[in-house]
Amino acid sequence: xxxxxxxxxxxxxxxxxxxxxxxQKLVSPANKRKLDIIVVGTGLAGxxxxxxxxxxxxxxxxxxxxxxxxxxxxIAAQGGINAAKNYPNDGDxxxxxxxxxxKGGDYRSREANVYRxxxxxxxxxxxxxxxxxxxxxxxxxxxxxxxxxxxxxxxxFYARGQTGQQLLLGAxxxxxxxxxxxKITFFPRTEMxxxxxxxxxxxxxxxxxxxxxALERHFGHAVVLATGGYGRxxxxxxxxxxxxxxxxxxxxxxxxxxxxxxxxQIHPTCIPVHGDYQSKLTLMxxxxxxxxxxxxxxxxxxxxxxxxxxxxPADLAEEDRDYYLERKYPAFGNLVPxxxxxxxxxxxxxxxxxxxxxxAVYLDFEDAIKNLGKxxxxxxxGNLFQMxxxxxxxxxxxxxxxxxxxxxxxxxxxxxxxxxxTTIPGLFAIGECNFSDHGANRLGASALMQGxxxxxxxxxxxxxxxxxxEILVPRMPVTLPEFERAExxxxxxxxxxxxxxxxxxxxxxxxxxxxxxxEMVGMARNKSGLESALKEFSALKEExxxxxxxxxxxxxxxxxxxxxxxxxxxxxxGELMARDALQREESCGGHFREEHQSDEGEAMRNDDDFxxxxxWEYKASDREHEMHKEPLKYExxxxxxxxxxx
Amino acid sequence: MDxxxxxxxxxxxxxKGRFVTYHVTGISPECSFLEMLDILNQQLIDKxxxxxCYDHDCREGICGAxxxxxxxxxxxxxxxxxxxxxxxxxxxxxxxxxxxxxxAKPFPVIKDLVVDxxxxxxIIASGGYISxxxxxxxxxxxxxxxxxxxxxxxxxAACIGCGACVAACKNASAMLFVASKVSQFAKLPQGRVEAxxxxxxxxxxxxxxxxxxxxxxxxxxxxxxxxxxxxHIACLNREYFKAKIL
Ligand SMILES: Cc1cc2nc3c(=O)[nH]c(=O)nc-3n(C[C@H](O)[C@H](O)[C@H](O)COP(=O)(O)OP(=O)(O)OC[C@H]3O[C@@H](n4cnc5c(N)ncnc54)[C@H](O)[C@@H]3O)c2cc1C
Ligand code: FES
Numbered sequence: 002x003x004x005x006x007x008x009x010x011x012x013x014x015x016x017x018x019x020x021x022x023x024x025q026k027l028v029s030p031a032n033k034r035k036l037d038i039i040v041v042g043t044g045l046a047g048x049x050x051x052x053x054x055x056x057x058x059x060x061x062x063x064x065x066x067x068x069x070x071x072x073x074x075x076i077a078a079q080g081g082i083n084a085a086k087n088y089p090n091d092g093d094x095x096x097x098x099x100x101x102x103x104k105g106g107d108y109r110s111r112e113a114n115v116y117r118x119x120x121x122x123x124x125x126x127x128x129x130x131x132x133x134x135x136x137x138x139x140x141x142x143x144x145x146x147x148x149x150x151x152x153x154x155x156x157x158f159y160a161r162g163q164t165g166q167q168l169l170l171g172a173x174x175x176x177x178x179x180x181x182x183x184k185i186t187f188f189p190r191t192e193m194x195x196x197x198x199x200x201x202x203x204x205x206x207x208x209x210x211x212x213x214x215a216l217e218r219h220f221g222h223a224v225v226l227a228t229g230g231y232g233r234x235x236x237x238x239x240x241x242x243x244x245x246x247x248x249x250x251x252x253x254x255x256x257x258x259x260x261x262x263x264x265x266q267i268h269p270t271c272i273p274v275h276g277d278y279q280s281k282l283t284l285m286x287x288x289x290x291x292x293x294x295x296x297x298x299x300x301x302x303x304x305x306x307x308x309x310x311x312x313x314p315a316d317l318a319e320e321d322r323d324y325y326l327e328r329k330y331p332a333f334g335n336l337v338p339x340x341x342x343x344x345x346x347x348x349x350x351x352x353x354x355x356x357x358x359x360x361a362v363y364l365d366f367e368d369a370i371k372n373l374g375k376x377x378x379x380x381x382x383g384n385l386f387q388m389x390x391x392x393x394x395x396x397x398x399x400x401x402x403x404x405x406x407x408x409x410x411x412x413x414x415x416x417x418x419x420x421x422x423t424t425i426p427g428l429f430a431i432g433e434c435n436f437s438d439h440g441a442n443r444l445g446a447s448a449l450m451q452g453x454x455x456x457x458x459x460x461x462x463x464x465x466x467x468x469x470x471e472i473l474v475p476r477m478p479v480t481l482p483e484f485e486r487a488e489x490x491x492x493x494x495x496x497x498x499x500x501x502x503x504x505x506x507x508x509x510x511x512x513x514x515x516x517x518x519x520e521m522v523g524m525a526r527n528k529s530g531l532e533s534a535l536k537e538f539s540a541l542k543e544e545x546x547x548x549x550x551x552x553x554x555x556x557x558x559x560x561x562x563x564x565x566x567x568x569x570x571x572x573x574x575g576e577l578m579a580r581d582a583l584q585r586e587e588s589c590g591g592h593f594r595e596e597h598q599s600d601e602g603e604a605m606r607n608d609d610d611f612x613x614x615x616x617w618e619y620k621a622s623d624r625e626h627e628m629h630k631e632p633l634k635y636e637x638x639x640x641x642x643x644x645x646x647x
Numbered sequence: 648m649d650x651x652x653x654x655x656x657x658x659x660x661x662x663k664g665r666f667v668t669y670h671v672t673g674i675s676p677e678c679s680f681l682e683m684l685d686i687l688n689q690q691l692i693d694k695x696x697x698x699x700c701y702d703h704d705c706r707e708g709i710c711g712a713x714x715x716x717x718x719x720x721x722x723x724x725x726x727x728x729x730x731x732x733x734x735x736x737x738x739x740x741x742x743x744x745x746x747x748x749x750x751a752k753p754f755p756v757i758k759d760l761v762v763d764x765x766x767x768x769x770i771i772a773s774g775g776y777i778s779x780x781x782x783x784x785x786x787x788x789x790x791x792x793x794x795x796x797x798x799x800x801x802x803x804a805a806c807i808g809c810g811a812c813v814a815a816c817k818n819a820s821a822m823l824f825v826a827s828k829v830s831q832f833a834k835l836p837q838g839r840v841e842a843x844x845x846x847x848x849x850x851x852x853x854x855x856x857x858x859x860x861x862x863x864x865x866x867x868x869x870x871x872x873x874x875x876x877x878x879h880i881a882c883l884n885r886e887y888f889k890a891k892i893l
Contacts, residue, residue: 053781068702069768071808072710088788124782131784133777133831133838135800142791161801166709170804174776181772189765212757241704275677278686281706388708391732457781506692508685553697557659558758560700561692 005258005616005631008418009113014637015095018117021419025462026469033058036468037476039206039221041193041248043070045165045449046432047227048172049456055179057461059468062219063176063187064208066243066563070187071173074229074241075452078165079286079385081149081157082129082449084122089146093154095119100638102447105151105338106412106440107590107606108640109261109614111633113419115438121458122450126158128457132171136160149445150287151338157446162286162384168449172456191217192563193248194494195487196224196255196428203428204477207487211563214556216488218479222471223427223464226252227456230411230433232265234571234578235523236515238408239271239284245567246574249415249434257423258629259617260416260436262574263582266443266591267524268409269342272392273361282407283392285364286385287445290335292369292378293402295342297354297362299323307356314356314363314401325349333645340442340591340604341645343406347524348602350405357403365401406524410448412439412591413581416616416631420463421455427471429464431455436614441590495555498565503548507564510549511571514541518575522582527595531583538576545572577617577626584628587611608640648674648735651743652687654699657756660763664756666745676736680723681706681713683735684746701760708732708872711807714814715760716747721811721870729809729872749814753821753857764810766856767824774848775828777838796834803831805873812867812875818859823867825849826883827875833886843890850887 010017028036036059040051043065051063065073085098098119103110126144130136136158137145146155160167179185190211197205203224208217231246232238253259270285298304299321306312325345327334337345346362355361370378375398379386386397393403414437415423415430422429432452439447521534545568553559588597588604589611597605613630620627649672657664671687678686681703688698704712713730717723723733738744746760754762806827813821829846832838838845861880868877 049781056780067704067710067712068764069711069808071768071771072704072712074705074710076710076807077705077707086787126787127784128781130787130790131777131779131837133800133835135797135804135831135835136787138792138794138797140794142793143788160804163709163801163805166807167801167804174771175781177768177772178776178778180768181774187768189768241710242706243704276675278675278678278682280679280682280685283707387727388732391708391728391734394734394736461781506689508689550692550695552692552695558700558761561698 005629006418007111007631008420010419014112014116017113018120022462025466028465028469028472030058032472034060036060036471037062037221038464039219039224040064040227041206041225042073042227042229042432042434043173043176044073044075044227044229044432045169045172045452046456047225048073048169048176049453050225050227050431050460051185052172052175052179053457053461054464055176055182055184057465058184061179061185062221063185064191064193065189066192066211068189070176070189071170073169074244075169075449076166077241078449079162079284080288081147081159081164081446082125082168083149083156083444083446084126084158084450085119085156086123086126088144089155091154093156097154098122098156101152102438102444103440103638104643105444106442107643108440108608108612108635109589109633110438110440112635112637117459118438118451118454121454124458125450125453129168129171132175134160134167134171147288148291148336150290150336150342151444159288162382165449168453172453193228194491194566195251197483197487198255198425199477199481199483202426205479205484207484207491212558214554214559216491218484218488220477220479222468222474223429225429225431225460225464226415226434227432228434230414231571231574232408232411234515234575235408235519236512237274237279237282237519239268239282242281243563245570247567247570249430250570250574252415252423252425252428254619255425256619257425257428258416259413259577260614261413261441261581262578262617263522263585264412264441264591265408266339266410266412267343267406269339269346269406270364270404271407271409272389273357273403273405283388284407284409285389285402285404287339289364289382289385292373292381293335293364293366294324294368295326295335295362295364296322296324297349297356301353304354304356308359314365323354330645337645338442338444340593343524344593346406361403361405363401364404366397367401370398408519408523410443412437412441412443416614420466421460422463422467427467429460431460441592494566495562498549498551498562499555501546501549501551503550505548506550507561507568510541510545511564511568514538514568514572514575517541518578522575522579525593525595526582528583531579534579535576535583538572538579542572542576545569580626581615581617584615585611606642648676648738648740650674650683650738650741653743653745654760655747656699656759659758660755674735676734678735679706679731680717680733680735681731699760700758703731706731709807711809714749714809714811716749716814718745721749721814722872727872727874729807749810751813751819753819754810754813764808766858767808767810767821769856770821770825770849770852771828773852774845777832778841790836792835800831800834803827803834803875803879806875807873809872811870811872813858815866815870816859817864817866818862820861820867821853821858822861822880822883823871823875825853826879829886830879830882833882842886846883846886846890
């Protein structure tokens with residue numbers, strides 16, 4: 002077994018990163034030209050890393066499965082990005098952002114990494130503004146902020162409801178500038194299918210050209226994965242249709258450890274499911290909770306009347322409405338963190354107070370429109386309201402929105418140390434695909450921050466430090482047996498998929514699996530459910546490999562083949578998620594074990610036994626995964642019960 | 648609801664394409680256009696036929712991947728929506744719907760309804776950015792930007808790069824796409840510094856890649872799913888004129 006060493010620099014928390022930078026190894030400009038870096042993924046993390054590494058003078062090869070790097074799923078982020086700028090002078094600081102992030106993550110993340118994240122957050126905003134990101138501004142011309150769940154200060158920067166788009170286009174522009182300068186070569190419509198390891202170090206990848214189907218080999222002195230989250234395992238999620246866990250899963254199978262796989266985030270404000278042909282769920286930004294009030298009827302007969310439309314929401318008098326978040330959590334009200342808000346919605350619906358199909362609650366803007374006026378609301382959320390109306394065919398200015406929780410983000414991912422390196426030397430993971438800084442629950446507007454922190458301000462230092470030891474390594478030919486073997490195994494796998502010629506489409510199996518995953522490894526989990534999930538997933542895996550039908554050929558554009566490979570991996574990831582959820586006998590953040598709750602239904606953490614990162618190691622297809630523990634030590638923060646009531 | 652679909656099928660870039668007629672039945676009005684195509688594809692898979700290829704990813708109108716020419720209009724008949732945001736309730740039961748890929752020389756068909764839009768990336772690479780590197784930039788509030796300018800820049804920046812403007816234009820001009828980037832940066836003090844260089848390079852690249860000239864038909868603005876205004880083309884022309892003449 003590899004020893005888990007997080008390589009956290011010595012010294013006081015606030016000085017660790019400065020010390021690292023002061024003592025890190027550098028690569029001279031002449032040597033940078035001789036070094037190749039592979040970056041898989043062009044979201045905020047991948048694009049910002051590629052751009053920064055190209056600017057430094059390395060040769061960078063960038064890959065994405067979409068037809069353009071600009072379409073990475075970061076584009077869909079709506080609400081905003083956090084930074085401890087304290088522009089509104091409301092008491093924010095690096096320490097407070099650090100504290101909020103650790104607390105929001107329910108004390109399951111690493112202090113040193115989170116502190117660094119908070120520390121570089123301010124530079125991200127400077128950088129984005131310099132790159133022309135049109136953030137919202139005050140009349141005075143200064144940048145505007147808003148508040149987000151889990152915080153009592155306003156530290157969120159935004160560009161209407163399209164923050165992710167604008168940040169990504171900024172990073173994409175920077176990346177394309179390096180393409181123009183010849184420092185970056187980019188490969189769109191190309192999917193990574195395997196990792197190549199030579200003498201214990203990551204040295205390349207095998208890809209499939211999604212237009213011609215050709216398998217290709219690429220060498221790099223180091224490989225960076227920035228492939229986003231695996232939330233699409235659930236079939237229905239807010240993730241893009243092509244989002245996948247395949248790249249990190251292949252890395253896992255080659256020796257990169259996987260941390261906290263069961264930590265996924267369920268977002269409280271999504272448009273509810275409407276039919277069984279549905280392909281994905283749409284998020285309504287959390288920022289709506291700033292002005293919207295969440296409620297369900299107080300009486301179950303009212304709920305029933307609303308469900309069969311004999312009553313309208315407007316028919317219910319104020320005293321017949323239960324603003325349950327304001328009632329239960331007076332200090333944070335509608336702005337409690339996502340996991341708390343999601344569970345509260347589930348709790349009300351399970352108790353029979355749900356509206357719509359029964360699995361929905363109201364998000365109401367009536368008071369906000371009364372107090373602030375329609376124009377202000379339109380300015381703040383116009384495009385979100387419009388999006389809602391297009392999908393649901395109801396006007397949220399007139400009638401409350403209906404929302405329900407949905408899978409949205411993965412806190413779990415490849416285990417990385419302080420350098421963002423996985424347990425495979427030379428393999429780095431950044432952005433959502435690493436196990437990240439968010440512990441058991443991520444605060445809103447912090448994923449964009451982390452992606453850009455990793456890509457712009459952390460990896461360019463730590464990767465250079467690693468590459469300083471590689472300057473004497475010549476470029477390796479892709480004819481080496483390690484490349485050959487990896488390509489052959491990918492090809493075998495593809496042929497195997499075609500040879501099955503079963504009866505069920507890939508989507509049909511995915512849907513079945515996703516529903517089970519949602520039921521048993523979703524918002525609330527329990528021992529017997531997880532145990533039966535493990536059995537069912539292994540049966541489903543068998544079913545997949547016996548009965549899946551992949552149409553078309555391998556040497557052509559073939560989305561069915563792409564999906565098949567991804568779903569095969571999702572089922573295996575799901576198994577590991579269930580295993581991880583089963584071992585964690587506590588409730589923390591997004592992970593809620595029904596056995597571990599207080600009489601009031603609040604999550605109960607078990608710090609004595611579970612204050613660790615669960616780090617999984619792949620053994621072999623016929624052997625059990627092995628779990629290691631990275632203990633979490635809190636030196637600067639006093640661990641407390643997460644309380645959003647007072 | 649039941650529909651008859653006439654869909655463009657083309658094996659690959661070199662093959663000849665043709666329309667093939669399909670029928671789908673029992674479609675719910677809540678179903679999105681792409682979900683309706685998913686249902687069709689499921690039917691094809693059940694018969695061991697090849698499903699229809701089309702680009703899509705976010706399915707919420709922001710990534711710009713989807714783009715179908717539906718009944719002669721990019722992204723269908725609705726204003727201000729992408730193909731993935733179109734719902735079947737907008738059609739009448741029994742309708743016949745024709746579905747084609749973007750038709751424009753600079754966007755060759757790859758397969759069925761999928762086209763190659765890499766020309767857009769090439770235009771951006773030629774100059775669609777502000778040339779600063781990571782690090783060494785001033786505090787974000789050092790340069791104040793009037794709210795109005797920031798809003799105008801954001802209006803332009805809303806472009807999703809789907810290519811509907813090119814598909815809608817009889818000249819296959821990419822003016823609205825280029826204008827949205829030029830105009831976004833022209834409105835911001837950070838972008839003004841290289842405004843002249845930028846507009847010259849981007850326009851030259853657009854011409855080189857075979858996009859046609861703009862003859863002010865305004866079809867691009869009408870079909871743009873993000874309602875990007877023609878006034879940005881006026882801004883582009885102004886910027887170009889300033890760069891070339893002044
Ligand atoms: C609807 C929505 C709204 C959100 N809103 C917010 C918000 O307001 N604030 C916030 O902070 N966070 C938000 N998030 C979360 C945040 O957007 C993501 O966590 C973040 O953008 C992830 O960035 P990334 O760079 O890690 O990955 P992504 O942006 O997901 O990019 C992944 C990249 O990897 C590539 N890729 C994946 N697999 C492969 C493969 N096998 N081969 C080759 N390439 C591959 C893809 O092509 C893509 O380029 C939101 C998320 C969603 C889904
Ligand atoms: S699929 Fe992303 S815009 Fe339609």
